[in-house]
Amino acid sequence: MPNMSLTKVTMPEQKADVRNKNFDEVALGYTKEMAMEEATRCLNCKHQPCKNGCPVGVPIPEFIQEVATGNFEEAYKIITSENALPAICGRVCPQENQCEGKCVRAIKGEAVGIGRLERFVADYHMAHGNAPELKIESNGIKVAIIGSGPAGITCAGELAKKGYQVTVFEALHKTGGVLSYGIPEFRLPKDLVQKEVDSVAALGVKFETNVVVGRSITIDELQEQGYQGIFIGSGAGLPRFQNIPGENLNGVYAANEFLTRVNLMKGYEFPKHPTPIKITDTVCVIGAGNVAMDAARTAKRLGAKNVYIVYRRGAQEVPARAEEVHHAKEEGIIFKLLTNPVKIEGEDGWVKSMECVEMELGEPDESGRRRPVVKEGSNFIIETGTVIVSIGQSPNPLIRQTTPGLETQKWGGIIVDEASMKTSKDGVYAGGDVVTGAATVILAMGAGKTAAQAMDEYLSTK
Numbered sequence: 001m002p003n004m005s006l007t008k009v010t011m012p013e014q015k016a017d018v019r020n021k022n023f024d025e026v027a028l029g030y031t032k033e034m035a036m037e038e039a040t041r042c043l044n045c046k047h048q049p050c051k052n053g054c055p056v057g058v059p060i061p062e063f064i065q066e067v068a069t070g071n072f073e074e075a076y077k078i079i080t081s082e083n084a085l086p087a088i089c090g091r092v093c094p095q096e097n098q099c100e101g102k103c104v105r106a107i108k109g110e111a112v113g114i115g116r117l118e119r120f121v122a123d124y125h126m127a128h129g130n131a132p133e134l135k136i137e138s139n140g141i142k143v144a145i146i147g148s149g150p151a152g153i154t155c156a157g158e159l160a161k162k163g164y165q166v167t168v169f170e171a172l173h174k175t176g177g178v179l180s181y182g183i184p185e186f187r188l189p190k191d192l193v194q195k196e197v198d199s200v201a202a203l204g205v206k207f208e209t210n211v212v213v214g215r216s217i218t219i220d221e222l223q224e225q226g227y228q229g230i231f232i233g234s235g236a237g238l239p240r241f242q243n244i245p246g247e248n249l250n251g252v253y254a255a256n257e258f259l260t261r262v263n264l265m266k267g268y269e270f271p272k273h274p275t276p277i278k279i280t281d282t283v284c285v286i287g288a289g290n291v292a293m294d295a296a297r298t299a300k301r302l303g304a305k306n307v308y309i310v311y312r313r314g315a316q317e318v319p320a321r322a323e324e325v326h327h328a329k330e331e332g333i334i335f336k337l338l339t340n341p342v343k344i345e346g347e348d349g350w351v352k353s354m355e356c357v358e359m360e361l362g363e364p365d366e367s368g369r370r371r372p373v374v375k376e377g378s379n380f381i382i383e384t385g386t387v388i389v390s391i392g393q394s395p396n397p398l399i400r401q402t403t404p405g406l407e408t409q410k411w412g413g414i415i416v417d418e419a420s421m422k423t424s425k426d427g428v429y430a431g432g433d434v435v436t437g438a439a440t441v442i443l444a445m446g447a448g449k450t451a452a453q454a455m456d457e458y459l460s461t462k
């Protein structure tokens with residue numbers, strides 16, 4: 001008889017007024033007993049709607065049944081048959097729009113905590129499991145992967161399992177893409193990202209860091225060096241700005257730059273680490289997506305007293321995950337909705353204040369959301385020394401500028417055939433944010449997997 005509780009087993013987490021001063025993980029994870037109890041809420045439906053909601057097709061009911069009976073290692077094998085990065089996906093996937101969004105239990109009450117169970121299984125395996133025995137026979141075919149984010153590492157892992165000699169070229173000194181430099185430690189511990197990257201390296205994948213493809217070496221040169229298949233997973237790391245006066249003042253950061261300075265360059269330990277970061281009493285974050293929430297919560301942890309999310313639309317339109325908004329509010333982040341910055345004022349080259357206008361919502365625009373319209377004469381000033389701009393990213397132009405024959409969209413995304421992720425250039429595939437624009441970890445992984453399958457078909461018949 002399934003457990004008919006309408007709510008998920010509560011996930012223990014750090015208290016808001018404690019965690020907003022440290023970088024330790026917010027959610028603490030289930031115990032064995034909690035996981036087994038939550039697993040008994042699964043009805044093991046025949047038609048498996050949750051599985052259809054997962055972009056990489058994890059056999060969800062099957063792994064949950066193993067958790068319910070305490071076979072955690074078996075559950076791990078089932079998950080990793082389709083998903084190489086379960087500890088990451090269990091933490092950062094927007095499950096509410098995917099597997100859990102389709103869960104029958106969500107019709108009346110809360111969905112089964114699929115993400116929480118996935119996280120539990122992955123963490124349990126890391127603490128207690130053995131590395132699987134690997135018997136991979138090399139086929140001698142060299143492939144290159146550009147970028148070590150979720151798209152790149154998934155594609156690399158899938159091809160390595162099939163026997164390809166895979167080398168990942170990464171521009172930064174650290175692997176993991178946004179998982180390492182973007183998503184903060186308090187949501188995704190970095191030792192965990194490293195362990196998942198290590199498990200891909202254990203399949204024989206070589207990682208070459210500090211290689212900027214397009215500058216250190218081009219795609220044509222990689223092909224000349226014998227890489228018969230190439231996958232571009234270089235993400236969308238180029239920030240957009242509002243183009244308002246004052247955006248080039250000191251104290252204005254793009255959210256990606258701000259988070260990279262903190263996560264990767266340890267800016268908060270300046271001068272012990274050489275990258276400075278300036279946090280003033282008041283910090284304004286422009287935008288209200290997941291990246292904005294991460295930047296705001298990071299600024300709070302770095303000591304800012306007042307952190308504002310400044311967003312031109314209303315609460316209904318906030319694009320960040322509900323859980324992130326909830327956590328941000330609990331931690332004391334203040335939401336200034338229906339507010340749009342028009343000018344940043346400076347003093348001696350540094351930000352001093354930001355002028356904003358109030359907005360109201362008009363008719364729906366092409367995105368289907370109600371268009372924000374300026375309320376005449378509503379201008380007001382926020383005294384602030386730090387402004388973090390988080391209004392979206394697009395792909396860096398370097399690869400498209402240095403790769404003849406590679407077709408891209410006007411906004412910079414690489415054009416692919418969606419069934420195979422093949423680009424307009426022979427032997428070259430692409431996937432993840434560089435194709436879709438800023439999206440999600442699991443969609444990037446799905447693209448990496450589709451590309452690996454298509455690359456294998458192409459290379460094995462070539």
Ligand SMILES: Cc1cc2nc3c(=O)[nH]c(=O)nc-3n(C[C@H](O)[C@H](O)[C@H](O)COP(=O)(O)OP(=O)(O)OC[C@H]3O[C@@H](n4cnc5c(N)ncnc54)[C@H](O)[C@@H]3O)c2cc1C
Pocket residue numbers: 092093094146147148149150151152169170171172175176177178179182183184211212213214233234235236237256259290291294396398399431432433434438439440441442444
């Ligand atoms: C702060 C932040 C928070 C987010 N939170 C979530 C979340 O909670 N849940 C979620 O699902 N998604 C989240 N996302 C989105 C998600 O992280 C991305 O959709 C995903 O990482 C895209 O994966 P990718 O492999 O395509 O690119 P990336 O992760 O961006 O990796 C691309 C890699 O390519 C490298 N690279 C770029 N150019 C070159 C070059 N020329 N040569 C060599 N290497 C190159 C980059 O250095 C980088 O390491 C977040 C994003 C950000 C920025």
